[in-house]
Amino acid sequence: MTGSTENPILPLDHLALRGEDSAEALVLRGEVLDYKALRTRVSRLAAWLARVVPEKGARVASWAAKGELTCLLPLAAARAGLVHVPVNPLLKHAQVAHILADSGALVLIGTPSRLASLGEGDVPPACRIIEEGAALAEAAEQGGELPPSAADPDELAAILYTSGSTGRPKGVMLSHANMWLGAESVAEYLGLAADDRTLAVLPLSFDYGQNQLLSTWYAGGCVVPLDYLMPRDVVKAVDRHAITTLAAVPPLWVQVCELDWPATVAANLRRLTNSGGALTVDLVRRMRALFPQARLFAMYGLTEAFRSTYLDPALIDTHPTSMGKAIPHAEVLVVTETGRIAADGEEGELVHCGPLVAQGYWQDRERTAERYKPAPAGSRYGGMAVWSGDRVRRDAEGLLYFVGRRDAMIKSAGNRISPQEVEEAALATGLVAEAVALGLADARLGQAVHLVVRAAPGASGAEEELPRKLMQELPNFMQPKVIHWRAALPIGPNGKIDRTGLAAALAVETLA
Structure with missing residues (x-):
């Protein structure tokens, strides 16, 4: 581990051990878990995971709304010696298919409606699909608990997928130490204490969102997830x-x-x-x-x-x-x-x-x-x-x-959006011959996605059909705010589409 810290760095699952037994730790729909119950649930879920996926270091993906599973899995997977891959619940089948294939996840746990949206070829043959309710029920029924982990803090604990300016989402590898120190750091400078109650409104698949849980539990406080x-x-x-x-x-x-x-x-x-x-x-x-x-x-x-x-x-x-x-x-x-x-x-x-x-x-x-x-x-x-x-x-x-x-990454409503991913989705419809996705300043979103396209020859009805197709293939936060249709796209001196000039022209248009 590079650098030094004042306090010992522990395996991530030890965050569940920090609060007082009777103090509230997690407010779920219909029940409230104190720290004693939190420790039991994490331990049982970890024991169940270890039986389902006995291979240490294997990846376990989750695709569900905020709830018991998504809140406990970061700690339970770490205790079981597994690597958690949280999938943004807003993503659709194409993005999920990429994450499953890229991470090599052996299990995907999700809500029935989301799992039902996956098509043929979206799930790798080696990946087992388990419904969220079944996973929690089996963990409770089978009993058994795992003791706190003794993992090396430098071991991999999670892979968080984030989009860059080009290409498909890439997985950022986070160790136990990365996440433990992140929780400690935020709890320290925010001044979090055991009587604090955090409203977790951000997606738990983001580092900012997941830290809502981890920093609050580091301080012994209570988390209230809200979708x-x-x-x-x-x-x-x-x-x-x-x-x-x-x-x-x-x-x-x-x-x-x-x-x-x-x-x-x-x-x-x-x-x-x-x-x-x-x-x-x-x-x-x-x-x-x-x-x-x-x-x-x-x-x-x-x-x-x-x-x-x-x-x-x-x-x-x-x-x-x-x-x-x-x-x-x-x-x-x-x-x-x-x-x-x-x-x-x-x-x-x-x-x-x-x-x-x-x-x-x-x-x-x-x-x-x-x-x-x-x-x-x-x-x-x-x-x-x-x-x-x-x-x-x-x-x-x-x-x-x-x-x-x-x-050229687009940052809209806190989401990092790859222009290339939006462009590929548009081109895959067969309705357009060229596509350029740009982020333009927007008072409410920070940046809004604008898609500039040239219709494919013979693509009748493309202007009406393209938005419908994109709604099927891209999550809501990646949808273009405006689709601009052009007879031709500007070409720069290098023979490539002049993205800079196009962005400048659109900025002027939107202000007009």
Whole structure:
């Protein structure tokens, strides 16, 4: 393990051991688990997993909404010596098929409706399908428990799939240590305590979403999972469950701030956290006015290193556009094109060093080598670092500011979207001959997906048919907000489609 920490690093499943027996740990539909019950359920689920998949290090995928299975599986799989692969419940069969094949998962546990949507060839022959209810029932009926794990903290514990600017989603490999230290770091700088109650509204397949569970349990607090349908559900849940901690992405904060919050309900919240996109100055002001007693944490992160920075809430009013400074266990450097540490005010690439750096991309040496490189000479940690591709600058106070992204990845409503994946789905319909997916600035989403296409010769009715086909093949968050039909797409000097020029032209059109 590179670097050092004050506290011992333990296997991930030990998070279930931290709370008081009688303290509430998890609020499910119809029942509340205290820490004693949480430990029992994790232990039984782990014992069942070990019987179903006895091969150590094997991958177990889950594809379900928030509930007992998805909340307990990160710890239970770790205790059983397995690697958890959480699949975003919003994904559709094509993306799930890729994740199953790429990860080599031997089991997929999911809700019946989602499993029924999988078609022929979507599930590899070696992968066993188990319904969520059956898995939980068998674990309870068969009994038996596994003791806490003695795994090496550097062993692989999870693979989280994330999209890049090109190609299919890639799996980021996280060790027990990565996830344990991430939980400890966030619990520390947020000041989480045993009397805190976290409303988990973010998908548990994301590192930000999963950390809602892990950091709260590290502090001995209680998690209330919520698959909200409307923003007003958030207000009701904060009131009903006396929520103290709420994490969200900018589009949800926009919606939250448009609601009527009774002063007594708003006063429940002690802290608000944001990642997955920057907060605007106007949104910061609205959040501060609506929740004046809550500490607002603006954060920056990337799945390849979990999270990198946070802004001290005491500075949010005076420095609302800053990313802040490095979180505990992270070293964040600004590096110039020549490889030296940038001076104050000088733009450079954000490079994340230290023990939160993940182990690379699953079975993808080429893309791992592009992002994971030796730390710059000025690093106190050394070892491998994540070269983010994001351009930032550091001011004289040490505060970081985001400048721009190097790649073409679309970041919409907190989701990382591969333009190539959207384009491939459009081309696969046979209705278009060319397709370009772009992310354009959007007040509510951060960026909205715009798809520019040229119809395939003889494709009658393509304008009406393409949106319907894309709804079948792509999850909602990847759907184009607008489809632009063109007789021809612009070509640049290199003979390729001029994406930059096209994006600039569309930006002008959308403002007109």
